Amino acid sequence: LPDNIAVHPQGKFAAVLDCGYGPNEVIVVDLNSAKIVSRAAVSNSFYGMAFSANGSELFCSGGSDEAIHRFNFLQGQIVRDTEIKVHDRTLRAVPCGLAVNRAGTALFVANVWGNCVSEVDLGTNARTFDFSVGRKPAHLTMAPLIPPEDFDTVAADKRAEVGFYSSDPDDTFPFACCLDEKRQRLYVSLWGQAAVKVIDLKTRAMMTNWPAEEHPCEMVLSRSGKALYVANANRNSVTVFDTGTGSARETIWAAFHPGDPPGATPNSLALSPDQE
Secondary structure, eight states, X not given: OEEEEEEOTTSSEEEEEEOSSSOOEEEEEEXXXXXXXXXXXOSOOOSOEEEOTTSSEEEEEOGGGOXXXXXXXXXXXXXXXXXXXXXXXXXXXXXXXXXXXXXXXXXXXXXXXXXXXXXXETTTTEEEEEEEOSSSOOOOEEOOOXXXXXXXXXXXXXXHHHTTXXXXXXXXXXXXXXXXXXXXXXXXXXXXXXXXXXXXXXXXXXXXXXXXXXXXXXXXXXXXXXXXXXXXXXXXXXXXXXXXXXXXXXXXXXXXXXXXXXXXXXXXXXXXXXXX
């Protein structure tokens, strides 16, 4: 289950994150030769992956291990893995989407089951703040105890584990993070609210919710910072927000044919180099 792809800032390599039934791992591909050049196993992962702005580091989610893996990256090779503990492993937060600031000093982590976004100081590898993105303060519940994993039954065990989880209509399920350094904002897609949460990083305050469509997933910010594109997985669409006004200036149909019922599931997106 290749769940995410991060392209190196220099454009030569792509890192692919596998999060499925088989081994969870990061696979690095040389885009010129189309060959795998390195790989690194992780015990658990889920969606989140990002390169630092200078390309010297690669970060990926540790999923239900409640951690982030911080890799040194050199010419396609994953050199070293440092584990950043975001929350205690006995809690249920599940680090998901990631964003790294340009200076390489801070990492933002959307906790899909925790209704919060964590800020990590990359100088100390310590969590410094939790932004609550729901109507109630961030409150992490205890992870349910489940039997030890058996390879032959692991998929069924994971489905059964979900039965231990409870949720309510106010839960937000933050999925992806997108950093707008020009405006000192963090945009967070909220699976459970069909919206994008806007966080003011200067004041650490929640600004507003921008209504998207159902199940907003990945986001990308235009080079100018004037447009934010949001993939809506349950509505065959991409919402384009004007970041100056917060209004949706257009909705792009992302299914194969006009009028198709939901099912195309657009959950990832990228802009061409010319931004056109």
